Amino acid sequence: MARGVNKVILVGNLGNDPEVKYTQGGMAITTLSLATTSVRKDKDGQQIEKTEWHRVKLFGKLGEIAGEYLKKGRQVYIEGSIRYDKFTGQDGVEKYFTDIVADEMQMLGGGGEGGGGGGGFRGSDRSSSSAPRQEAPRREAPPAKSNDFGDDFADDDIPF
Amino acid sequence: MARGVNKVILVGNLGNDPEVKYTQGGMAITTLSLATTSVRKDKDGQQIEKTEWHRVKLFGKLGEIAGEYLKKGRQVYIEGSIRYDKFTGQDGVEKYFTDIVADEMQMLGGGGEGGGGGGGFRGSDRSSSSAPRQEAPRREAPPAKSNDFGDDFADDDIPF
Amino acid sequence: MARGVNKVILVGNLGNDPEVKYTQGGMAITTLSLATTSVRKDKDGQQIEKTEWHRVKLFGKLGEIAGEYLKKGRQVYIEGSIRYDKFTGQDGVEKYFTDIVADEMQMLGGGGEGGGGGGGFRGSDRSSSSAPRQEAPRREAPPAKSNDFGDDFADDDIPF
Amino acid sequence: MARGVNKVILVGNLGNDPEVKYTQGGMAITTLSLATTSVRKDKDGQQIEKTEWHRVKLFGKLGEIAGEYLKKGRQVYIEGSIRYDKFTGQDGVEKYFTDIVADEMQMLGGGGEGGGGGGGFRGSDRSSSSAPRQEAPRREAPPAKSNDFGDDFADDDIPF
């Protein structure tokens, strides 16, 4: 059930390796930095390139797969929705973030280093994968008790 | 020509009447505040509603039509792309904005006050409509010489 | 998991009331006839309208909701995928069908007769709704034993 | 201007080299056979693959570029709309075709034989490219006077 449609479709290249973190509950939260470049002509007919860097979040199993298979430079298809967040820093200054929350991911192209061929994945249920597989995430160990989010981190209260 | 895909599809309701402004060159820049609401279930099975407010920009003829026909509360379909902007305020603090730049608009539903029935419009060329039609925008008069943007406002340098 | 993207987004009006049928297992299969009209200019600058009639299939709970709330004339948002089917008739002639299989539906506009306001629904699980609710479908009674599909009808072998 | 939305997004691989033809007016009409594969689980939990073969049409400059750069096996992103056509054969039997008419194309992946890296193209104007470039299409020579469509072929009357 919903009221409205909030859909984003991106095809772009990763500017960096994925960052994988875990909630206290063991759910992966993976962040991608994804570039899409568009070209338009200015009034003089000159081509102007503009690159947008999207911050893409993948949760649960989808985040684990992204952390495992994606690499800097890799081309990827993302389907998801836009989420705007406001976060008040310790200095009292409000900061705004815009994330693309991924529902689906498709690795594109044949490979490169991050490779192994393409394939698609849906983020239909986040909770079914709360136990990260041993072999998956390289960049941060699955949490034992505490983590970056502090002890009071809860699933419905993600501050970034 | 492009490298990548950056596509947004929204169906939502306007939180306010459109804001129409004009560049020095006479091009309309219309801003919509568009709500999309999604519902998900938390771990207790309770429904949680979350509304995202999108800032949608429509340029040129598309902006004129939006300013003319859309109204607060009206339901609309928007297709466009995400644009992230950074703007340094006079206090030296960097501010971040995320806009949805519309390529296409469809008025939905039968109408209401903003009405006149549905219909769709493409923003294929911004320049063909640099002279705003007399009857269109109600919220701000078409510019004679100067405008809100200051005299040095240029088409390729829109700060918001 | 998938290899490739097959996504369709439609906003259109129903040409008729939905048709609801049931599989032997009790799963609703609802068919919509949905019109989308586009306008282009021919070489003489004259506007040419062309209407495409999409055959949209909604399964399970999504199909039940569509059968219950949608009506002829109603405007609706559909997200789904394209499915091509070949079916050999009893005369031995092959017939081709193209369906849009809906994953998500949003009723648009304020209502009309089919009304009751808007709202969105996802077709994430078909099976969870194998028992159609009593009040829902008007056009065909939920099946007792046999149905239009014959006794050997199976979930994975839908011939239309 | 339009009434409704008819949008298709595909990411798939070409089953064959593109077929390029030309209208009498010299406009390219290129046809792609594009595979998208989806995977779902049946009731026994077994994975079932299903491949849809889309017939994609690209007109004008977009068709020329597709004919020039795409090759069998290449992965491509297509954005367009669905078009249903009915054609009565000489035997009096009606035949139905479903085409995806492309508005935009993006070559994906690093290349392979059809390669040369990725890049995106829009089909904004068909007519601006009525004179096919000499080096482009390999599969059929640009027409001198007549062509496959017969002499009475007209832009608004494409029978396939």
Added chain:
DNA sequence: TTTT
């Protein structure tokens, strides 16, 4: 067959 819808809608404007």
Added chain:
DNA sequence: TTTT
């Protein structure tokens, strides 16, 4: 700030 919308809508249901």
